[in-house]
Amino acid sequence: MTTAYNGKMARINLTTGEIKVEQLNMELAKKFIGGRGLGTKMLYDEGIATVDPLSEANKLIYITGAMTGTKAPTTGRYMVVTKSPLTGMIACSNSGGIWGAKLKYAGWDAIIVEGKSEKPVYINVVDDKIELLSAECLVGMQSEEIDGELKKLHQDCSVLNIGPAGEHLSLLAAIMNDKDRAAGRSGVGAVMGSKNLKAISVSASKSSIDSFDPEALKEITKSSTQLIRENGVTGSGLPTYGTAVLVNIVNNIGSFPTKNWQESYYEDADSTSGEALKEKFLVKQSFCHRCPIGCGRVVNMNGQVVGGPEYEPLWAYGGNCGINDLNAINEANYWCNEYGMDAISTPCTIAAAMELYQKGYIKEEECEGIPLVWGDPKVIIEWTKRMGEAKIPLAKLMADGSYRLCEYYGHPEISMSVKKQEMPAYDARGIQGIGITYATSNRGGCHVRGYMISPEVLGLPQALDRTETENKALWAKIFQDLTSVIDSMGMCLFTSFALGAPEYAKLLNAGTGTNYSPEELLLVGERIYNIERLFNKAAGMKPEDDCLPKRLIEEPITNSFSEGQVSQIAITLPQYYKERGWENAFPTKETLERLDLL
Amino acid sequence: MIEVRLFATFREGRDKISYLEPQGYHTAAEIIHYFRIADDEVAICLINGRHSKLDSSVKDGDVIALFPPVGGG
């Protein structure tokens, strides 16, 4: 049967240099779709949950979504699935660009990397040929330079790489692809660094992929693309302003974490907003492969044309560090990408360090000439570079994230993280549902594991009162399950502003020959969420790891529109477990049976 | 005074922030009509940070923030 799967993956052992071709298990592919779901199932079955994440025993799975490379919209995506050195739990980082589609066009669904090379290497994929080559010439290079070097050597290739942060095994290291796209979260770049793997270049002579029912896929692609174009958010808001348009919305509901979440309204937010970015710095939009939206920003940074910040780094370097200088944020974001670091966790760690400094726990002499004061543009640029270099002692500590930094200084409560991963740009005290998804996210603090901002702030698909707790548990579960599906299909989450489970089901069925109803597809999403939870259980996760920082529960918001509010997670978490069929944070036997996970 | 904040495309040809005398404005709808914005163009209307319908009443000292359809993540 011809489908959108190639049915083939490569297993590369970096210790022995052996490269094996394996068949994709089609039974598992049907049950877990691809990408995030299938990658997690494979990692779980390979017994990786109990290994040391930075040891030779950990594995890296680069996996495409079921629909990656097809004609469906936003299908350039791939995922990196591994055990996270930051959280000690499942890591699944997702990235756009075109790298994922190229891997599929070259004939592969996934690459599994095992072992550890003695010397720095990179993997070069040219259609069905895979080789391991010396990466000595790339050591110490930053992301854009590596991209350029490998493009000189392998014409028309797409490149994924780690920068210096990954080489130093920074727990915030990202994997960059296509210059400024990032599989950013959970320290996946450090795992690559620990294996002495610097890059993967992929070239393909094909530029399309088969599907089960090409006519049906063409039809549903056409109607889905039309829905995307007609939708106010995906057809106009995101293309015009990018994700950064959220700065003013979130600030105007008083839920814009400021100065490491000590405040929740930033007076100067407008000067770091999507509107300001468009007015002063925007050169053009940028698009991932087959994307009709184009939320990416290309900006002018001191005369240089570079990838611009999304909402998250704009907030994290901006209000969260008390910075109102947009040019400085562009620059810090640029260096974050160049060194190959997570553009949420890196600035959030700087913000945590600023609070430690404000409270006198970090001393001025430790700052080596650049005191960590709020609002100084130099701080965010220079400390980002210092974290990327990891040479001076304080920067080395910071390169492993805010949790370990704050714990070192005896104040872990200052780290605004969940499962040791920094939370993103929405204050869960003012938005009750997002707090549930932060606390229960299998990969730690994260907004794209159940984007409750959509109903609670944007009113999509239906407006929910952000301050209420009623029904939020069920909504959170549905959002988490649908997101698991979208990630596993290899599509961009932003399509969900315009599309729902019926469209995703039709797309997947036409691509792969499944026959899922929307309800059955959501059940697959639930299965995926549960297999991640089983991985975490095996990795040693404890029920108390599903929590929010004390500040969100005990310290009410003090300024502006959400004054007096705290997170009601104590109420919503038990409701959520009930909806999930979990006891003490883990699925019951009945739930596992229902999801065919026993 | 009622403070009105406009965002995204609502700013085209209009001030980012305006202050209106409270007399003569009873609802959010009356305010958006003053700015020649049609009801169906407004995706989010915040009154003092709370999502509100356009027929919600407004009073002296309120902060109104208006957005067309926008989003992200």
Ligand code: SF4
């Ligand atoms: S909407 Fe943005 S992130 Fe999503 S595929 Fe398009 S350009 Fe990439």
